[in-house]
Amino acid sequence: MKKLILAGMILAGISSFADEVNIRAGLNAGNWYNEIGEFNTGNSDDLGFEFTVEYMKEVAPNFKLGIGTGYQANPKAEGKNTETEYYVSPGVEYEAKRGFEDKKYYDSIPIYVTGKYEFPINDSWGAYAKVNVGYSFNLEKDDAVWEDYARYEINDVEQPPIYSNSKSYDTKVKDGFYYAVGGGVKYKSFFADIMYQTTFADIEVNGEKDNLDYSRITLGVGYSFGF
Template sequence: MKKILLGMTLLSTVAMGAEGTNLYLRAGADINGKFDVIVDNGQVANKKKADKMGHEIAVEVTKEVLPNFELGLGVAYQNHGKAEKNIENLIYEGRKRTIYYEMPEMKSIPLYVTTKYNLPVNTMIKPYLKADLGYSFNKINGKLGWNLIENNHKFDYPSYETEVKNGAYFGIGGGFEYNDFTMDLMYKINKAELEYGEKDSKKREKKDLDYSRITLSVGYKFNF
């Protein structure tokens, strides 16, 4: 979190020190967040749906480089939650079994280039198109691990040693601006790869765990 605040502070400082720049502060909530499905040894570990609504805060600094076209940089803190666990109830040799996986929670800090095209309309409400492209630094809390409950007795199994790899980040969408307040709707993806297994094993599993969603954001623009 300290690194995020530092990055946001640096971007804000750049904006205030450069004439003709725009500083955007944004906060958003995810709609219909989805993860890739992980299959471990034939067992489906998770559902596509995220277990909770993700959210983010972002700072962007842009400058108009062409008429109605802004180009700049952004940094964000994004909390994606985790994939909803897949629970299977089975009957094995007359015994009731419940099998499910624990899923790690994922967060991201993307650094990205952002573009904004302001549609040339002479109205108080100014529509725009927006796109982001950058690199997502990913982090997880928790480990991937499976659990077994048989006849109401839970068997304890060790979780896998679990890591997440960084990946690309992009978003595309549009919105509108009114009296320096903004609201937009964007489709976004954070690419990620989950690596798990025995800590020093050369046969650790690697599975995609990309997170995609529609993000509704509100913000405010400062002019310098």
């Protein structure tokens, strides 16, 4: 909550000189995490999304400068060394799993300076290139969890587990640098863009330190309010 209040105060402080407000929603088309030790492959099959708000002012012909923030809901990171065995035969169903689970380790609230250079096409259409540079407040979500179990059913009746072992590892995430580069097109007050983004995050799992930086390609759409 304190981080959200801080972001709001910074944006409110510059609203008096802003001449454009951009409201944007984005969906991640690709996701890459750093591969960490034994518990994370670096892949993710889930989707992340974000909502951002920006205040911008034209400081030179076709060039706007401002500040932004938002909420970035990051996807789960794929667990490493997970072995899954599953088979079904007449009257018997068997499943076994061993390894670290897929987990969402953190979401992010970035606060950043943003610059945009516009390429007007006509009175309605235009294109632009854009850069964001700032700092990300990373919100801790899940701990790393090791899962080791086997279960089976006979004639649809669940049997006692053959073995079962699950352990949670205390996981802490720190804030870090954030940047994004990309571009888009606009039609009147509507716009669509594609951005390559990276959020930096130091992570500590069970006392061992590493980093779990998160990179992605984000497709966004939004609306600009002019002043």
